Amino acid sequence: MAPCHGAGPDRALFAVGNPAPLRLAPSAKNSHLLVLAPLEGITTAVYRRVVAEMFGGLDGAIAPFIGTIRGLKRYAYHLRDILPEANGQEPLIPQILGADAEGVAEVSRACAGLGYTQVNWNIGCPIPNITRKKRGSGILPHPHLIKKVLSRACREGLPAFSVKLRLGLEEKDEWREVLQVLNSFDLDFVVLHPRTGRQMYRGTPDTAAYGAFLGECRHPLLYSGDIRSREDLRRLAEEYPETAGWLLGRGYLSRPVLAREIRSGETLEFCMKDIAAFLGVLSEEFLKNGADASWVLGKMKLYFGYLKHGADDTAAAMEFWGRLRGCTEWPLFEAILAGDL
Ligand SMILES: Cc1cc2nc3c(=O)[nH]c(=O)nc-3n(C[C@H](O)[C@H](O)[C@H](O)COP(=O)(O)O)c2cc1C
Structure with a gap:
């Protein structure tokens, strides 16, 4: 097993730069990009x-969604996650969630104002509060509304547009009409998570439906859903070699060496000591960013909830979880990380 690189406190300072585009290879189909999924x-x-600095292996990321905002008053708050000064030099694509054409165009313009040349439109979100308003996957049964938004957003002078979607809201063949609309616009790429909105995260991704979509999609297509190991990706890549890239989500959260494992074809070491070092750097960065210690502690539990599934030494991870779960004091958290408890 090759060791996990860079997991240590004295790493280089994070570089800050202008937003870089995520470039697909010249023949975009089959370019095999590895992209951090938005969560x-x-x-x-x-x-x-932090993951770019400590683990590497990704070609870039799609940022979690920014909702379209009426009145523009809350822009500063909603855009703060994609401010160039808050991000490193890894390519990053902002994501927009909304069903109103003017709102989507407005957020696109705000992203362009920050230097972004690409934006992604989320028409896959399954949360009932959102789908009820025909946003996220709630717009999938209404292809004419999708057409309306794209007609407004795919314009000269606005960032290049890509779309991330599910197979449908209720039915897993809703994509057929949606794809006819998507195929009639000039899109950068499409990302498909082959579940329906109603399914949320239950069941397994319908890879056969993904294959059917791939066969009819005229844009480069990226796959998202349940890639937890390099073996999972190898199987998918063998079956769907025309795929332009892969989004890594919960599998990456559990095992942030995953992108490098996929690239190297080797299993890397990822033990509790690597996880503790990672949580140490992550919590330090949140604190430096001005977050409150009890909020950071809650976040560390959230991240560890994923990481505990990816550790090589499962027993040690479960023991650590036993201590972390009930921890409410910052000094106690530091002692747990240092292995003093
Ligand atoms: C907690 C959570 C939050 C998510 N947030 C977003 C989001 O902001 N935008 C988006 O397009 N997808 C979002 N997703 C979906 C993921 O990007 C991804 O498509 C999905 O989790 C399937 O991939 P995975 O199995 O690799 O995680 C979210 C998923 C989860 C579990």
Whole structure:
């Protein structure tokens, strides 16, 4: 097993730069990009910077969604996660959630104002409060509304547009009409998570439906859903070699060496000591960013809830979880991380 690199406190300072685009290879189909999936409240700027620095292996990330905002008053708050000064030099694509054409165009313009040349539109979110308003996957049964938004957003002078979707809201063949609309616009790429909105995260991704979508999609297509190991990706890549890239979500959260494992074809070491070092750097960065210690402690439990599934030494991870779960004091958290408890 090759060791996990860079897991230590004295790493280089994070570089800050202008937003870089995520470039697909010249023949985009089959370019095999590895992209960090957007997970709202989880793959935020601090997390993205820390994993890029400590684990590497990703070509870039799609940021969690920014909702379209009426009145523009809350822009500063909603855009803060994608501010260039909060992000490193890894390519990053902001994501927009909304069903109103003007709102989507407005957020696109705000992203362009920050230097972004690409934006992604989320029409896959399954949360009932959102789908009820025909946002996220709630718009999938209404292809004419999708057309309306794209007609407004795919315009000269606005960032290049890509779309992330599910197979449908209720039915897993709703994509057929949606894809006819998507195929009639000039899109950067499409990402498909082959579940329906109603399914939320239950069941397994319908890879056969993914294959059917791939056959009819005229845009480069990226796959998202349940890639937990390099073996999972190898199987999918063998079956769907025309795929332009892969989004790594919960599998990456559990095992942030995953992207490098996929690239190297080797199993890397990922033990509790690597996880403790990672949580140490992550919590330090959140604190430096001005977050409150008890909030950071809650976040560390959230991240460890994923990481405990990816550790090589499962017994040690479960023991650590036993101590972390009930921890409410910051000094206690530091002692747990240092292995003093
Ligand atoms: C907690 C959580 C938050 C998510 N937030 C977003 C989001 O902001 N935008 C988006 O397009 N997808 C979001 N997703 C979906 C993921 O990007 C991804 O498509 C899905 O989790 C399947 O991939 P995975 O099995 O690799 O995690 C979210 C998923 C989860 C579990």
